[in-house]
Protein backbone atom coordinates (compact mmCIF):
# COMPACT_ATOMS: atom_id res chain seq x y z
CA UNK A 1 0.00 0.00 0.00
CA UNK A 2 1.12 3.52 -0.83
CA UNK A 3 2.60 5.15 2.30
CA UNK A 4 1.01 8.52 1.52
CA UNK A 5 -2.41 6.94 1.21
CA UNK A 6 -1.80 5.22 4.53
CA UNK A 7 -0.89 8.54 6.20
CA UNK A 8 -3.88 10.22 4.54
CA UNK A 9 -6.24 7.62 6.03
CA UNK A 10 -4.63 8.01 9.49
CA UNK A 11 -5.01 11.81 9.37
CA UNK A 12 -8.56 11.69 7.97
CA UNK A 13 -9.50 9.32 10.75
CA UNK A 14 -7.94 11.68 13.29
CA UNK A 15 -10.15 14.54 12.03
CA UNK A 16 -13.18 12.27 11.83
CA UNK A 17 -12.61 11.23 15.45
CA UNK A 18 -13.02 14.85 16.55
CA UNK A 19 -16.52 14.71 15.03
CA UNK A 20 -17.17 11.31 16.65
CA UNK A 21 -15.99 12.68 20.01
CA UNK A 22 -18.21 15.75 19.74
CA UNK A 23 -21.20 13.58 18.88
CA UNK A 24 -20.46 10.98 21.57
CA UNK A 25 -19.89 13.66 24.19
CA UNK A 26 -23.02 15.62 23.36
CA UNK A 27 -25.51 12.82 22.75
CA UNK A 28 -24.14 9.75 24.56
CA UNK A 29 -21.99 10.93 27.48
CA UNK A 30 -24.51 13.68 28.22
CA UNK A 31 -27.20 11.15 27.29
CA UNK A 32 -27.70 7.55 28.35
CA UNK A 33 -24.09 7.10 29.51
CA UNK A 34 -24.21 10.16 31.77
CA UNK A 35 -23.63 7.88 34.78
CA UNK A 36 -20.10 7.25 33.44
CA UNK A 37 -19.42 10.88 32.56
CA UNK A 38 -21.02 12.48 35.65
CA UNK A 39 -17.94 12.24 37.86
CA UNK A 40 -16.01 14.24 35.29
CA UNK A 41 -18.38 17.18 35.89
CA UNK A 42 -18.81 16.55 39.61
CA UNK A 43 -15.40 15.22 40.72
CA UNK A 44 -15.33 12.65 43.49
CA UNK A 45 -11.66 13.35 44.23
CA UNK A 46 -10.39 9.91 43.26
CA UNK A 47 -7.40 9.41 40.93
CA UNK A 48 -9.41 7.50 38.36
CA UNK A 49 -12.82 8.65 37.21
CA UNK A 50 -15.62 6.47 35.87
CA UNK A 51 -15.29 8.78 32.88
CA UNK A 52 -11.91 7.17 32.08
CA UNK A 53 -13.88 4.12 30.88
CA UNK A 54 -14.34 6.01 27.61
CA UNK A 55 -10.65 5.50 26.88
CA UNK A 56 -11.28 1.74 26.95
CA UNK A 57 -14.44 2.06 24.89
CA UNK A 58 -12.48 3.83 22.13
CA UNK A 59 -9.35 1.69 22.54
CA UNK A 60 -11.17 -1.55 21.68
CA UNK A 61 -12.18 -0.72 18.07
CA UNK A 62 -8.75 0.87 17.55
CA UNK A 63 -6.91 -2.22 18.77
CA UNK A 64 -9.14 -4.56 16.76
CA UNK A 65 -8.60 -2.58 13.54
CA UNK A 66 -4.82 -2.52 14.03
CA UNK A 67 -4.50 -6.19 14.97
CA UNK A 68 -6.93 -7.66 12.45
CA UNK A 69 -5.87 -5.21 9.72
CA UNK A 70 -2.19 -6.14 10.07
CA UNK A 71 -2.93 -9.86 10.29
CA UNK A 72 -5.01 -9.78 7.11
CA UNK A 73 -2.55 -7.35 5.46
CA UNK A 74 -5.52 -5.04 5.06
CA UNK A 75 -3.62 -1.78 5.55
CA UNK A 76 -6.51 0.68 5.12
CA UNK A 77 -8.21 -1.00 8.11
CA UNK A 78 -4.96 -0.88 10.11
CA UNK A 79 -4.64 2.84 9.19
CA UNK A 80 -8.13 3.46 10.59
CA UNK A 81 -7.03 1.79 13.85
CA UNK A 82 -3.86 3.90 14.02
CA UNK A 83 -5.92 7.05 13.35
CA UNK A 84 -8.20 6.29 16.31
CA UNK A 85 -5.15 5.54 18.50
CA UNK A 86 -3.47 8.80 17.48
CA UNK A 87 -6.60 10.75 18.35
CA UNK A 88 -6.75 8.95 21.70
CA UNK A 89 -3.20 10.05 22.42
CA UNK A 90 -4.00 13.62 21.34
CA UNK A 91 -7.12 13.63 23.49
CA UNK A 92 -5.12 12.39 26.47
CA UNK A 93 -2.49 15.12 26.07
CA UNK A 94 -5.00 17.92 25.46
CA UNK A 95 -7.80 16.95 27.83
CA UNK A 96 -6.07 15.21 30.73
CA UNK A 97 -2.70 16.97 30.71
CA UNK A 98 -3.06 20.47 29.21
CA UNK A 99 -6.63 21.22 30.29
CA UNK A 100 -7.19 19.33 33.53
CA UNK A 101 -3.51 19.08 34.51
CA UNK A 102 -3.91 15.61 35.99
CA UNK A 103 -0.20 15.29 35.32
CA UNK A 104 1.99 18.33 35.91
CA UNK A 105 3.95 17.95 32.69
CA UNK A 106 3.53 21.31 31.05
CA UNK A 107 3.39 24.67 32.71
CA UNK A 108 0.63 27.03 31.75
CA UNK A 109 0.96 28.19 28.20
CA UNK A 110 0.13 31.65 26.91
CA UNK A 111 -0.38 30.32 23.38
CA UNK A 112 -3.69 31.59 21.95
CA UNK A 113 -4.82 28.15 20.77
CA UNK A 114 -3.97 26.48 24.09
CA UNK A 115 -5.75 29.23 26.02
CA UNK A 116 -8.77 28.98 23.71
CA UNK A 117 -9.25 25.22 24.08
CA UNK A 118 -8.78 25.53 27.84
CA UNK A 119 -11.37 28.32 28.05
CA UNK A 120 -13.86 26.48 25.81
CA UNK A 121 -13.56 23.38 27.95
CA UNK A 122 -13.83 25.42 31.13
CA UNK A 123 -17.15 26.68 29.78
CA UNK A 124 -18.15 23.06 29.22
CA UNK A 125 -17.37 22.29 32.87
CA UNK A 126 -19.29 25.32 34.08
CA UNK A 127 -22.35 23.13 33.59
CA UNK A 128 -22.43 20.55 36.37
CA UNK A 129 -25.45 18.68 35.08
CA UNK A 130 -26.29 16.54 32.10
CA UNK A 131 -28.47 19.13 30.39
CA UNK A 132 -27.80 22.50 28.73
CA UNK A 133 -24.13 21.93 27.98
CA UNK A 134 -21.89 23.81 25.58
CA UNK A 135 -18.60 23.18 23.78
CA UNK A 136 -18.54 19.41 23.42
CA UNK A 137 -15.61 19.19 21.02
CA UNK A 138 -11.97 19.01 22.00
CA UNK A 139 -9.54 20.30 19.37
CA UNK A 140 -12.02 22.30 17.29
CA UNK A 141 -13.58 25.20 19.15
CA UNK A 142 -16.28 27.67 18.18
CA UNK A 143 -15.39 31.19 17.08
CA UNK A 144 -16.79 32.89 20.18
CA UNK A 145 -14.13 31.29 22.42
CA UNK A 146 -11.34 32.45 20.09
CA UNK A 147 -12.80 35.95 20.15
CA UNK A 148 -12.91 35.99 23.94
CA UNK A 149 -9.24 34.96 24.28
CA UNK A 150 -8.08 37.36 21.57
CA UNK A 151 -9.97 40.21 23.25
CA UNK A 152 -8.42 39.27 26.62
CA UNK A 153 -4.93 39.25 25.17
CA UNK A 154 -5.51 42.59 23.46
CA UNK A 155 -6.80 44.15 26.69
CA UNK A 156 -3.81 42.83 28.65
CA UNK A 157 -1.42 44.20 26.08
CA UNK A 158 -3.06 47.62 26.15
CA UNK A 159 -2.93 47.62 29.95
CA UNK A 160 0.74 46.75 29.88
CA UNK A 161 1.45 49.49 27.36
CA UNK A 162 -0.42 52.01 29.49
CA UNK A 163 1.50 50.89 32.57
CA UNK A 164 4.89 51.23 30.89
CA UNK A 165 4.06 54.57 29.24
CA UNK A 166 3.15 55.99 32.66
CA UNK A 167 6.82 56.07 33.60
Ligand SMILES: [Zn+2]
Pocket residue numbers: 025029030037041124133
Ligand atom coordinates in the same frame (compact mmCIF):
# COMPACT_ATOMS: atom_id res chain seq x y z
ZN1 LIG B 1 -19.23 16.73 29.50
Ligand SMILES: [Zn+2]
Pocket residue numbers: 040095100121125
Ligand atom coordinates in the same frame (compact mmCIF):
# COMPACT_ATOMS: atom_id res chain seq x y z
ZN1 LIG C 1 -13.02 17.85 31.05
